[in-house]
Amino acid sequence: MSDSINRSDSYVELRNINKHFKDFHATKDANISIKKGKLVALLGPSGSGKTTILRMIAGLEQPDSGEILIDGKVVNNVPGSERGIGFVFQSYALFRYQTVYENIAFGLRVKKVPEKEIKKRVSELLTLISCEGLENRYPSQLSGGQRQRVAFARALAPNPQILLLDEPFAAIDAKVRLELRTWLKEMITKIGITSIFVTHDQDEAIEVADEIIVTNQGRVEQSGTPQELYSRPKTEFVAKFLGNSTVVQNFERFKYFEKQDEDVTAILRPEFVSIYKKDENVQFVRSVEEATVEDIIFRGSNMEIKVKLHGNLISALRSINDPIIEVGEKVNVFIYRLFVISRDKVELIHNLSLKQETVVI
Amino acid sequence: MKRKNIIPGYGLTFGITLTILSLIVVIPLCSLVVFTSRLSLPEFLYTVSRPRVLSGYFVSISTAFIASAVNAVMGFILAWVLVRYDFPGKRFLDGIIELPFALPTAVAGISLTHLTTTNGWVGKFFYDLFGIKIAYTRLGITIALIFIGIPFVVRSVQPVLEKIDIQYEEAAMILGADSRMIFRKVIFPEILPSLISGFTLAFARCIGEYGSVVFIAGNTPYETEIAPLLIMSELQEFDYTAATSIALVMLAIAFVILSVNAVLQSVVSRRISGLA
Amino acid sequence: MELRKNSGAIKWALILLCFVFLAVFLLLPLFYIVITALRDGISGYINAITDEYALKAVWLTVQATLWAVIINTIFGISAAWLLTKYSFRGKKILSTFIDLPVTVSPIIAGLIYVLTFGRQGVLYDYLDPLGIQIIFAVPGIVLATIFVTFPFISRELIPVLTAQGVDEEEAAALMGAGTFTIFRKVTLPHIKWALLYGVVLCTARAMGEFGAVSVLSGHLRGKTNTLPLYIELLYQGYDFTGAFASSSILVVMAVIVLILRLIIEKKGKKELDNKK
Numbered sequence: 061m062s063d064s065i066n067r068s069d070s071y072v073e074l075r076n077i078n079k080h081f082k083d084f085h086a087t088k089d090a091n092i093s094i095k096k097g098k099l100v101a102l103l104g105p106s107g108s109g110k111t112t113i114l115r116m117i118a119g120l121e122q123p124d125s126g127e128i129l130i131d132g133k134v135v136n137n138v139p140g141s142e143r144g145i146g147f148v149f150q151s152y153a154l155f156r157y158q159t160v161y162e163n164i165a166f167g168l169r170v171k172k173v174p175e176k177e178i179k180k181r182v183s184e185l186l187t188l189i190s191c192e193g194l195e196n197r198y199p200s201q202l203s204g205g206q207r208q209r210v211a212f213a214r215a216l217a218p219n220p221q222i223l224l225l226d227e228p229f230a231a232i233d234a235k236v237r238l239e240l241r242t243w244l245k246e247m248i249t250k251i252g253i254t255s256i257f258v259t260h261d262q263d264e265a266i267e268v269a270d271e272i273i274v275t276n277q278g279r280v281e282q283s284g285t286p287q288e289l290y291s292r293p294k295t296e297f298v299a300k301f302l303g304n305s306t307v308v309q310n311f312e313r314f315k316y317f318e319k320q321d322e323d324v325t326a327i328l329r330p331e332f333v334s335i336y337k338k339d340e341n342v343q344f345v346r347s348v349e350e351a352t353v354e355d356i357i358f359r360g361s362n363m364e365i366k367v368k369l370h371g372n373l374i375s376a377l378r379s380i381n382d383p384i385i386e387v388g389e390k391v392n393v394f395i396y397r398l399f400v401i402s403r404d405k406v407e408l409i410h411n412l413s414l415k416q417e418t419v420v421i
Numbered sequence: 422m423k424r425k426n427i428i429p430g431y432g433l434t435f436g437i438t439l440t441i442l443s444l445i446v447v448i449p450l451c452s453l454v455v456f457t458s459r460l461s462l463p464e465f466l467y468t469v470s471r472p473r474v475l476s477g478y479f480v481s482i483s484t485a486f487i488a489s490a491v492n493a494v495m496g497f498i499l500a501w502v503l504v505r506y507d508f509p510g511k512r513f514l515d516g517i518i519e520l521p522f523a524l525p526t527a528v529a530g531i532s533l534t535h536l537t538t539t540n541g542w543v544g545k546f547f548y549d550l551f552g553i554k555i556a557y558t559r560l561g562i563t564i565a566l567i568f569i570g571i572p573f574v575v576r577s578v579q580p581v582l583e584k585i586d587i588q589y590e591e592a593a594m595i596l597g598a599d600s601r602m603i604f605r606k607v608i609f610p611e612i613l614p615s616l617i618s619g620f621t622l623a624f625a626r627c628i629g630e631y632g633s634v635v636f637i638a639g640n641t642p643y644e645t646e647i648a649p650l651l652i653m654s655e656l657q658e659f660d661y662t663a664a665t666s667i668a669l670v671m672l673a674i675a676f677v678i679l680s681v682n683a684v685l686q687s688v689v690s691r692r693i694s695g696l697a
Numbered sequence: 698m699e700l701r702k703n704s705g706a707i708k709w710a711l712i713l714l715c716f717v718f719l720a721v722f723l724l725l726p727l728f729y730i731v732i733t734a735l736r737d738g739i740s741g742y743i744n745a746i747t748d749e750y751a752l753k754a755v756w757l758t759v760q761a762t763l764w765a766v767i768i769n770t771i772f773g774i775s776a777a778w779l780l781t782k783y784s785f786r787g788k789k790i791l792s793t794f795i796d797l798p799v800t801v802s803p804i805i806a807g808l809i810y811v812l813t814f815g816r817q818g819v820l821y822d823y824l825d826p827l828g829i830q831i832i833f834a835v836p837g838i839v840l841a842t843i844f845v846t847f848p849f850i851s852r853e854l855i856p857v858l859t860a861q862g863v864d865e866e867e868a869a870a871l872m873g874a875g876t877f878t879i880f881r882k883v884t885l886p887h888i889k890w891a892l893l894y895g896v897v898l899c900t901a902r903a904m905g906e907f908g909a910v911s912v913l914s915g916h917l918r919g920k921t922n923t924l925p926l927y928i929e930l931l932y933q934g935y936d937f938t939g940a941f942a943s944s945s946i947l948v949v950m951a952v953i954v955l956i957l958r959l960i961i962e963k964k965g966k967k968e969l970d971n972k973k
Contacts, residue, residue: 120427120867140427141873153864157886166882167872218872426783428866430876437775438791441768445843446794452813452820495718502715506708514715516959520723522898523951523958525905527925528944531932532726535733542729543721568722629802632907632925636932649804649908656808656912661817668805675800 070129071096071254072117072222077126079112086112087123088278094256094271099248101269102258105301109278110258111150111226117256118147118224130222146215146253148225152207154199160186160210161195167218185213188247205236212247223248225257229264241268262302266290274298292408296327296401303329308372314395315349316412326409327399333376335365336392337383347413348392356387369393456665468666477648478670484559484647485627488566493620495567496574497612503575504582518575521568526632533565534637557639562647565633570623577619581612614689621682625675730948733941745942753919754927755946757835758904761842761923765903766896768843773850773895778884780851781858782866798847806844807912810837833915838923841909846902850895857891858884890965894958901954905947 070093079087087109094100102110115121117128119140127134135143155163164185168178186192189209199207208228215223228244229237245268248255259265265272266286273283276297282289293299300307311317311326335351336342351367351374363378365385374393378385385391397410468474503515521529537544537555547553555561585608593603631649638645648671655664735742745751776795780788798806812818814831824831831837861884869879885892907925914921922930924947931940 118871120871140871145871147868147871149864149868151862151864153868155865155869155883158882166869166874170869170872170874170878214868428782428863428870428879430778430880431783431785433876434775434779435785437771438779441772442776442791442794445768445772445840445847446797448820449809449813449844450797452818453809455819456812456817495715498711499715499718502711506712508712510716512959514719516955517719517723519955519958520727520951523901523905523954524727525907525925525944525947525951527907527928528730528905528947528951529726531928531940531944532730535937536726536729543725564722568726571719571722625800629805630908631802631804631911636929649802652804652808653912656811661812661815664808665812668802668808671802671805675802679800 069095071098071131072256073127073129074113074117075127075129077113077116077123077128079109079116079121079123085278087116090126090275090278090280092273092280092283094254096254097252099245099255099268099270100257101265101272102256102275103262103265103272103301104260104275104281106260107277108275110260110275113275114224114226114256114258117222118145119143120147144221146218146220146223148208148211148215148223148228150227150230152199152211152231154207154211154214156199159196159198160191160202163199163210164214164217166214171218181217185217188216189213203236204232205240208232208240209243212244216251216253221254223253223255225255227258227260229259229261244268266302274301276301293399293406296404296406299327299399299401299406303331304375305329306373306375308374308398310370310372311398311400313370316347316414317395317398317409318412324400324402327401328372328374328395330364330375330377332396332398333374334394334396335367335376335378335385336394337385338390338392340383340392342392342394344394344411344413347411348394350390351393353385353387353389353391356385365391367391367393453665453668456661457669460662460666464662465666465669468663469670473642473646474648474651474667476643477646477651477667478674480559480562480644480646481628481648481671482674484562485566485624485630488563488570488627489620489624491563491567492570492574492623493616496571496619496623497578497616499571499575500578500582504579518572521571526569526630527636529568530565530633530636533568533633534561537561537564537637556637557641557645559645561637561639562634562645565637566627566630569630569633570627573623573626574616574619577615577622578612581615582608585611614686617685617689618682621678625678628674628678629671727948727952730941730944733937734945736941737938741938742942742945745939746946748939750919750922751924751927751939751943754922754924754943757838757922758924760835761839761910762900762903764839765842765846766899769846769850769899770892770896772847773852773854774892776851777854777858777888778880780855782863795848795851798844799849803841803845803906803908804912807841807909810840810844810909810913832913834921837913838910838921841913842903842906845906845909846899849899849902850892853891853895853898854888857888861887890961890968894961894965897954897957897961901951904950 072092072094074090074092077087077090077092078085090109090113092113102113104110112121116123117130119135119138123136128136130143140147155166158166161182164182165178168181173181182195183192186195189212191206191209191213194202194206194210199210202210208231212225212228225244229240232240241264257268269286271283272286272289274281274289274297282294282298284292289298290302293302299305305327306329308326308328311324336348342348349369351369353365354368354373355366357364357366359377362380363385365376365378367374367376374395376393395411396414397408400407400409499514499518503511534556535541537547539545539548539554539556541556544555547555553560555564589607589611590603593607598606629649631647631653634647635650635653638647638650640646640650648667652664652667652671655661655667734745776791780792811832813820814824814837815821818832829836831840865883866879869883874882905925906923907929910923911926911929914923914926916922916926916930918927918930924943928940928943928947931937931943
């Protein structure tokens with residue numbers, strides 16, 4: 061499946077991993093391959109098994125079957141503390157009764173690193189996370205963002221080869237979250253450490269990760285770069301999960317789309333649709349269809365227009381600089397393309413008129 | 422299945438826990454089972470159906486029940502007052518509730534006895550005014566058991582009452598409920614499970630209570646002789662068979678009480694969590 | 698908080714009821730002990746509590762209490778850690794067994810030790826040739842004391858450890874820390890107040906245990922009499938001043954326990970607020 065990844069040079073690899081929690085099949089035959097130095101997101105809805113995969117890589121859970129490889133070596137029987145990983149917990153799990161300094165120094169203390177070197181390393185990391193001067197604070201005296209950065213520093217202190225982050229932004233306010241995303245991506249790129257993070261937020265995954273692994277119901281659905289996943293989803297789930305997708309029935313009733321097989325549905329994203337006022341100049345005059353505006357949602361930077369077309373409620377985005385459209389107005393709709401799903405295969409179908417006209421021109 | 426825990430120390434704590442548990446609890450319990458298996462059924466039935474023994478069970482259960490019922494009411498009021506009201510001396514009140522846990526039962530027993538005899542401070546008052554005797558009657562036993570049981574209901578209801586979100590009550594108030602209705606429909610159902618569990622814990626404890634009761638009871642056969650005392654007197658005559666027989670019935674009673682509680686708790690929690 | 702601010706007749710009536718109830722049931726017996734102990738003057742009191750047998754009883758009580766606290770602390774920590782940090786089969790049964798001793802009547806607790814170590818007991822034939830005597834001797838008293846206070850410490854620790862979760866321990870383990878490092882540096886700071894409180898409760902109950910110890914003690918004055926048993930002996934000998942004077946020692950201990958409890962609770966809460 062994961063043709064974009066060359067297996068031979070993978071740094072972290074999962075082979076046919078299965079994991080049950082009592083009757084719950086949390087991970088089903090998972091195969092994952094991650095290259096050295098990549099920043100990878102495990103993306104999926106809650107309960108899709110993404111955290112379980114992360115915890116198995118860390119050694120916090122044992123797979124029932126299958127192999128976990130790090131740097132070419134099977135590590136199933138290697139305790140988590142000897143796998144060369146750093147782990148940032150969702151709750152950060154900072155030691156509440158230790159200062160920031162003690163927290164960051166913990167991993168080094170355990171390794172019996174001389175006190176002088178610990179001091180050097182901790183102050184290095186405090187500078188890196190711009191938390192100089194906070195070393196004597198307790199975790200309770202830090203802001204959410206600071207806690208996250210301290211957890212990050214604590215995980216990095218013993219120089220791990222792999223950094224694992226479980227929902228790193230879940231516990232942070234929306235505003236700070238955006239800043240931290242950028243910060244984390246910069247940090248990880250700067251250090252060059254192979255990193256895997258778990259998230260249920262597609263924007264987060266698309267923005268931060270080099271590669272995304274999409275999980276659903278314990279299975280790995282697809283992996284690849286954000287662009288690949290976005291433009292070439294391989295499964296129905298991925299097509300629906302990414303983007304602001306709407307499922308449409310009877311898509312063959314749309315102008316210039318032909319019916320493919322029996323019992324197929326299609327998925328439409330707002331960026332596949334253009335909406336024009338009746339008096340606007342349109343490139344594909346012959347191919348537009350008339351629809352009625354049902355709802356208009358102001359999204360701040362743009363408008364989402366919902367129109368009813370052949371019984372389907374379709375969304376499209378429109379710039380706030382464009383002429384204003386009102387609810388109930390008759391508008392022209394042009395659909396560029398859509399994903400057609402048949403028997404769990406996803407195919408990108410273009411508007412036929414688009415082909416014809418390009419041929420003509 | 423190989424099992425690995427990431428946190429080290431599983432073997433160590435498992436070993437320590439199991440060793441001490443076996444020595445202190447499991448082995449003695451096993452010997453009770455072994456000894457029981459040597460009892461003959463007719464002998465067992467004869468012992469536990471002797472009128473004196475039956476009356477012992479009756480005295481223990483009835484006084485324990487009444488005492489626990491009193492404590493359920495008073496415990497609830499105490500918890501309510503401690504959680505909902507502010508008043509001078511609140512911390513003091515809260516502090517002394519634990520006294521029955523801290524004060525040795527025998528000490529409480531002799532003190533309560535002396536206070537309630539017909540020429541004791543309290544006993545004289547009741548005897549002279551109403552002709553009621555307290556010490557050396559079942560009333561005395563009940564008094565001692567009330568003393569023992571005070572903390573159970575309070576400490577069981579108090580934390581639940583503290584946790585009730587004011588939004589429930591506010592919601593009910595906005596919907597137009599008066600304070601009596603809020604109490605009956607909103608607060609009471611929330612604390613009922615903890616009230617039941619406090620009651621049953623106190624009940625189970627009181628049935629087995631010995632130290633505080635033995636002094637105040639007077640131990641008149643058929644009147645104020647409690648079941649634990651019967652076990653004690655059989656033991657003093659080295660009649661282990663009879664002692665064990667009486668004890669087995671008491672264990673069964675305690676087991677039934679605690680099981681009823683467990684069932685009630687699961688019924689209630691199921692209703693709240695919505696699991697069918 | 699408009700809703701909960703109902704000041705009025707009901708509030709003050711309930712508060713008054715609570716004060717009266719606790720004053721009659723808890724404070725009056727306490728007060729009475731002190732008054733009666735001092736009935737024969739200070740010198741009589743001092744004579745009573747410095748009696749040779751009284752001092753021996755105190756010493757035995759201290760010994761039994763120390764043992765109970767030490768064993769139950771080791772057990773409590775390891776059982777609480779085991780039950781909250783790992784998942785394994787049989788967890789429920791294990792915690793049922795741990796809680797069992799407090800639901801059993803103290804007399805029955807004594808009985809099962811008699812059945813284990815007594816002349817007809819299961820282990821008697823093995824221990825007697827070795828010259829080990831358990832019942833009617835100090836070891837029996839110690840065992841009974843451990844039994845009746847068995848879950849006191851683990852029960853204080855388990856809720857705290859459950860609330861804290863396993864993240865911090867997992868984080869420490871992932872960095873390669875061993876059992877004792879994790880316990881000392883990560884877990885202990887969380888549970889220290891609960892642990893101290895458990896120790897205080899265990900001490901209080903161990904000092905005062907009467908029923909179980911009464912079964913297992915041979916009632917040998919100066920040898921196997923703990924303080925509560927010694928009080929019973931004096932009381933039955935109509936030496937009321939002596940009995941109440943000795944009781945007052947336990948009353949003082951009980952009051953200390955209650956004060957310690959308040960202090961610990963306050964400190965624990967304060968720390969919790971700071972860390973949140």
